[in-house]
Amino acid sequence: MYVRQLKLGPMENFVYLLGAEGAHETAVVDPAWDFAAALRAAEEDGRAITHALISHHHFDHVNGLPDVLARGGIRVYAHKLDVPKIAPEMQKEIEGLSAGDDVEVGPLRVSVLHTPGHTPGSTCWHAGGGLFAGDTVFVNACGRCDLAGGDPEQMFHSLKRVAELPEEVKLYPGHDYGDVPVSSIGRERANNPYFQKLASLTDFVSWRMRPRK
Numbered sequence: 211m212y213v214r215q216l217k218l219g220p221m222e223n224f225v226y227l228l229g230a231e232g233a234h235e236t237a238v239v240d241p242a243w244d245f246a247a248a249l250r251a252a253e254e255d256g257r258a259i260t261h262a263l264i265s266h267h268h269f270d271h272v273n274g275l276p277d278v279l280a281r282g283g284i285r286v287y288a289h290k291l292d293v294p295k296i297a298p299e300m301q302k303e304i305e306g307l308s309a310g311d312d313v314e315v316g317p318l319r320v321s322v323l324h325t326p327g328h329t330p331g332s333t334c335w336h337a338g339g340g341l342f343a344g345d346t347v348f349v350n351a352c353g354r355c356d357l358a359g360g361d362p363e364q365m366f367h368s369l370k371r372v373a374e375l376p377e378e379v380k381l382y383p384g385h386d387y388g389d390v391p392v393s394s395i396g397r398e399r400a401n402n403p404y405f406q407k408l409a410s411l412t413d414f415v416s417w418r419m420r421p422r423k
């Protein structure tokens with residue numbers, strides 16, 4: 211699988227390009243901050259952005275969507291529960307998906323792992339040996355559940371599902387918040403304090419919702 215990680219914007223966001231090795235078709239995960247940079251990166255690698263996959267509706271993950279739509283010819287996907295939170299004039303351009311749906315990016319199949327908790331429609335995009343986790347799982351952390359639409363009980367169940375993936379699956383987080391830019395399910399199971407709390411729903415919820423400095 212082809213994967214390229216770009217760090218863009220003032221909030222340490224990671225934007226990803228992915229597709230089948232040697233193919234032309236390429237998806238951008240979370241087009242934000244500098245879509246021109248993503249286009250240039252794809253072109254450097256002899257590829258073209260044909261799909262955009264949204265992890266969730268927060269502005270720091272979707273603020274490049276106007277540029278994506280202006281370019282034309284790029285199909286945009288998000289979980290149907292987060293589509294209504296995206297600017298109304300863009301909603302009709304987005305295909306709303308559900309848990310288990312797939313997107314074919316050329317020969318690469320990318321699946322929706324619906325992981326609510328940070329937002330109702332938060333999605334981890336699962337392709338090949340990689341999980342593009344948005345703001346659901348970070349290196350050594352997980353997404354906040356105290357923002358509008360957040361739910362720590364849903365996050366508990368979402369992290370449990372992520373933890374069941376094979377340990378060798380690579381974790382590609384939505385922000386550069388950890389000690390490494392790319393991790394794996396096995397590394398997070400071993401090191402991520404939120405994965406350590408998955409034995410008890412009540413412990414997880416109280417710890418996730420502990421007062422922040």
Ligand SMILES: [Zn+2]
Pocket residue numbers: 266268328345
């Ligand atoms: Zn977010």
